[in-house]
Amino acid sequence: MSTHHLRPIICSILFLSLAFHAPLSAQQILGAITGTVMDASGAAVSDATVKAVNVATNLEVTEHSQGNGTFVISNLPAGTYRLTFTKPGFDTETHTEVLVNGNRTTTVDGALKVGQVSTMIEVTATPLMNQVDTTNGYVVDQLTIEQTP
Numbered sequence: 001m002s003t004h005h006l007r008p009i010i011c012s013i014l015f016l017s018l019a020f021h022a023p024l025s026a027q028q029i030l031g032a033i034t035g036t037v038m039d040a041s042g043a044a045v046s047d048a049t050v051k052a053v054n055v056a057t058n059l060e061v062t063e064h065s066q067g068n069g070t071f072v073i074s075n076l077p078a079g080t081y082r083l084t085f086t087k088p089g090f091d092t093e094t095h096t097e098v099l100v101n102g103n104r105t106t107t108v109d110g111a112l113k114v115g116q117v118s119t120m121i122e123v124t125a126t127p128l129m130n131q132v133d134t135t136n137g138y139v140v141d142q143l144t145i146e147q148t149p
Contacts, residue, residue: 031100032074037065037085037110044069045112048087052098055080078102085110 037048048065052073065071083095090112100106 029078029102030075031078031102032072032076032105033081033083033098033100033108034070034072034105035107035109036069037071037087037112038069039090040111040113045087045090045110048085048090048110048112050110051084051086052076052081053084055082055096076100083108083110085112087112089115091115 033052035050037045037050039045044065044067046065046067046069048069048071049062050065050071050073051060051062053060054077056079057077059077061073061076063071063073078101079099081098081100083098085093091114093110093112095108095110098106098108
């Protein structure tokens with residue numbers, strides 16, 4: 001065999017060896033969760049807190065919903081997450097077992113229900129009733145007497 005015929009064979013072997021040694025592209029290990037937060041009537045809930053917690057590592061990422069109710073939590077390591085939707089005046093909604101895969105986006109929508117509204121009343125005035133002794137009277141100032149019909 002002449003060197004003229006060996007040159008294409010050597011080039012082919014060299015090309016194949018370089019092709020197999022080329023670095024492979026890395027697998028994507030980050031994913032995302034997206035969705036929309038709505039109330040019971042179907043209206044968008046803006047500024048709701050959306051918290052994603054990785055069940056295995058306790059990694060916690062918090063985002064807020066936009067004016068149209070949408071949210072995006074990106075760059076999450078692949079794994080299983082617990083997703084919690086909260087907003088004052090609404091009951092908290094939790095989704096467990098939300099699976100995030102690398103290079104994929106998982107969609108989870110939240111539907112918040114109106115919750116219990118608690119009211120706290122703080123009284124700072126002095127009571128007029130005398131609860132210490134058995135007398136029935138108390139002192140009334142002149143302004144109260146003048147404004148009484």
